Amino acid sequence: MVVRNSPLLYKWVLVCSFLMLSVLIGVLVFNTYRYKDKNFQNYQKQAIEKAYGHYIMNDKLFPGGNGIFGTQLEPYLPELVRLHEQDKVAFGAKRDTVLSSFWQELRNGNSMDTVFSQIVAQEGLDSSLQYSLQFDRLELLLPADGQWFVLYPSGEAEWPVPIAGNLAAPTENNRVLKLSVNAGHEAVYRFSYSLYVDYPNRFARVLQDMLPVFSFSIACILLLVFINYLTYRNWVDQRKEAQLKTEFLNHIRHEFNTPITTILICANSLKEQHSQLQAADVSSMGQIVERQAERLKLYFKQILDSVTIQEQQAQLELVGISGLTEELLQDISLRYADQIAIRIDPLSAERHVWVDPSLYFSILDNLVSNALKFNHRHLPAVDFQWNQEGNRLQLLVEDNGIGIEEKDQKLVFDQFYRSNQAGKTSGLGLGLYYVKTCVSRMDWDIAVGSSKSGGTIFTITINLEERSS
Incomplete structure (x- = not known):
């Protein structure tokens, strides 16, 4: 089998090229999705970040947060520093109690629902937006060695701590801001927290935003399939036509050779043996020549008809x-x-x-x-x-x-x-x-x-x- 004439080879080449291009288009579409997912809400993020900063300019987490830090966390930090240096077991129990009470007070006393509603209305944003305010990290400065000690997270505690909001799936792509704050007098501490804002159906919205990309990609794949199909079918047709022509030439060589050879044999017999031939023999040979001549005539007629019919107009x-x-x-x-x-x-x-x-x-x-x-x-x-x-x-x-x-x-x-x-x-x-x-x-x-x-x-x-x- 000649490789370049193998239909199976062409099929594999077309299939492999189609798969490779499909994978390439898939990678491009996926990267486009990641880019759009990452930058889906740039305008909303900037507007919310600016407005939120205005609301907590002299506060922590939300308006009124300073008071909760001042009553539920800061008074207990000096004792936590002392226990950390003297009694590790008592330190762990005290830390868990203080932080548990602190988280609860932050949740009970937060005003973020009101603040977020005001930001959405003020900036003219989509009212279906949801948010989540989460406490990420809390560290305490140890005076003895000047090192920062991580109070939270520690052990198997939940991390980060949700404070307010109903956004179900916070991710890096929908984080609006992450702030770190240093505070404290008697005991110095620092903490970080994040604000996430997104639509409840973000995935569907991103896909809808990518609809032109999807449509163009699908159109390209379909066009590729169509072109490959036409190319393959054209190659098959040309190959089939070439095979038919080859078979036709071989066949016509045989078909023409038979009557011509027969006529030549009869003519040679008549020429060389005419004196020995009986009238019946001459008549028989004449009939053979006539039949073979009619056969040739029919072949020529078929060939000429098939050629001329292409240009012949019907006389109706x-x-x-x-x-x-x-x-x-x-x-x-x-x-x-x-x-x-x-x-x-x-x-x-x-x-x-x-x-x-x-x-x-x-x-x-x-x-x-x-x-x-x-x-x-x-x-x-x-x-x-x-x-x-x-x-x-x-x-x-x-x-x-x-x-x-x-x-x-x-x-x-x-x-x-x-x-x-x-x-x-x-x-x-x-x-x-x-x-x-x-x-x-x-x-x-x-x-x-x-x-x-x-x-x-x-x-x-x-x-x-x-x-x-």
Whole structure:
């Protein structure tokens, strides 16, 4: 197998390139999402940070926070410093008690709901915004060594501590600010806390904001799939056409060589043995030459017809189609003599249609020829039957031949195509292609199927709507 001509290779190349580009687009979309998620609320963040800073300019966490720090935390810090130096066990118990009470008082005494509502109204922000105020860290300065000791977080304590708000999922992307504050007189301490603000449906909003990116990405992928499909189908068609042409050339070489060789042998025998040949022998050879010459003539006609039909325009006439069909089939039956039985069921009432009699004759002639050629029965037969459905006429052409396999039925009208069933039967694969082309020239349709008897049935459909010539 030649690698460059392998359909499997092309399929894998297309699939791999599609997957690689899809992954690349996926990475770009994901990075775009991360960027948009990170910068989704820049305007709101800046407005809230500025307004919040104004509200707590001389306070802690929220208006009134200084008082809670002054009564619930700062008075206990000197004792915590002393216990840390003298009694570690008592220090731990005292720390937990102080901080637990401190957190509770911050929650009970916070005014953030009011402050946040005022900020939203003042800045003209979306009323669906939610917030969360969280205490992050608390450290105490130890005078003995001048080092900072972490009071919170410690051990397995919850961290950070939620103070106010109902935002369910605080993240780095929706943090508005993080502040660190140093305070204290008798005992110096510092703490940090964060304010988070976001929409309850942030993910959906970010995706909605990215809708143009998603749409463009999907469009690119679909376009890539479509282009790859067209490219692959075009390559397959070209490869198939090249194979058909190669097979056709090999086949036509054989088909032309046989009659030519036969004629040459007969001519050579007549030339070299004419004195010994009897009249019967000469007559027999003459018949052989005549048959082979007719065969060559038919091949040349098929080739020329298939070439010229592409530029030939239909010469349409308004003719009674049933009578014309009977007339043409009568002429055809005379040519085939007793080789095939041709039967026709005419229309009950004549219908006039636009038709090119010459093209129509070629259609009928080729169908009868095929019915005879691909038939192994003792009495080959082909039946022509008319049906009318509304504004459509259908001519059913059914033979009792070898039939056409279902897998070949969609290909039999292709140029140079010959199914495996054709076997050693002579032909160039142009007959049904010519039939299909003639049918199309007159704006008719043709389809092929299998008959109940195992033969082939062609259905020619004619639209009876008025048309001009």
